[in-house]
Amino acid sequence: MTNLTHHHIDARGIRLHVVEQGNGPAVVFCHGFPTTWVSWAHAMQATADAGFHAIAFDMRGYGESDAPGDANLYTPFQTVGDVIAILDHFHIAQAILVGHDFGASIAWNAAMMRPDRIVAVFGVSVPFLQPGGPSFLDQLRAAGADDFYMFDQMTAEADVKWADAAHSIPASLYWMSGEAPAEMRWDPFDPDRHLLRPAPAAPTTIDPAYVEEMVRVFARTGFHAPLNYYRAIDAFFAVANRTFAGCVIRQPSFFLTGAADGLNAVRSPTEKSLRPILPGLRGFVALDGVGHWPQLEAADAFDAALVSFVRSLG
Structure with a gap:
């Protein structure tokens, strides 16, 4: 990557590490669990090369x-x-927001809360969850889906389960990728097909240097704070289901997922199902053979879809 500038900024009382590249309309990238801004490196380069100000x-x-x-x-x-x-x-x-996993949730909610500042959203892997009525977690609790993986991620014990980054990072990358055999791939509802099973290897579709960097980072930082995103879900919907009930995202939007992503079983997103809550939806792509990490597993196809979308906004 070229011409990256790193900043540590005061974001109203919290210090954030921010990386920028390129010039032009702003495209802000929000990552998910468990990764860092580095997961966007390839997409940032493509976006900057296309004439945009990429910020992760x-x-x-x-x-x-x-x-x-x-x-x-x-x-x-x-x-x-x-x-x-x-x-x-x-x-x-x-700015235009690009978000993956929990970062997608942030991007969709930013568009809902601040339409004056967020002009478009490119959501990856996690669709917009419209507030109102029981939250998706409360719906799962009512259905008796006690084995849903997020309930385990919310426990204090999850910190210890994830703590060995040299194991947890490559294992979770592999089992959530499209490379894992379909009958063994991560299933968010089946505790026997969990993320932290010993994996035969890190997926070959993901750059080994990326895997090594994530192991290094999480060996230093641990997982307590990243897992707090799961622990905060109920608190958010307790307020959002009253304050933002029935809201839709009217800005231009795009949804991209891996067709082999186990997370699709939670909401089963399709273009038809998303359009009522995303009336500005301009495209829907499910990449064949790709799991939960499309920006890593199929970087060229991902970048092509993203650049086409952001250019269409001009």
């Missing part, structure tokens, strides 16, 4: 950013505030 950052709790211990400080109310603080720091009036 370590979400609170990750990498070189501050990591508050309190799980209540990881709801979208705080993390959307981090995004807006970054825009303010760089004097950016409006």
